[in-house]
Amino acid sequence: MTTETIQVEGMSCDHCKQAVEGALTKLSGVSTAKVDLTAGNVQVDYDNDQVEVTDMKSAIEDQGYDVQ
Template sequence: MVDTTYQVQGMTCGHCVSSVSAEVRAIPGVHDVQVDLAAGRVTVSSDQPLDAELVRAAVDEAGYDLIDD
């Protein structure tokens, strides 16, 4: 199992958390998604490392922006 944390910009409420969680959870191989609203972080547990562009597309679909490190 691999845990990867991403920084997401624009989340401000519980609905934001639900939207991002649902979209990221739909990526094949993802087992769990934890969102820290206050810190703007999303931690994803998956079978193997995920392609960052898949995560970016999922976050974008939810209406938010993945911040590059």
């Protein structure tokens, strides 16, 4: 299992948190995703044999947020 912290711009509320966490956990290989609204990031635990960081960033951007 690998852990990645991704900086995300534009998250400000519980809806944002749920949208990003939900999009990430739908990806095959992602076990957990935890948004920290104060820090503006999401910590993701995943299997790097099943999913790439670029896939996770795309899933976040598909929800309308900018990835740094």
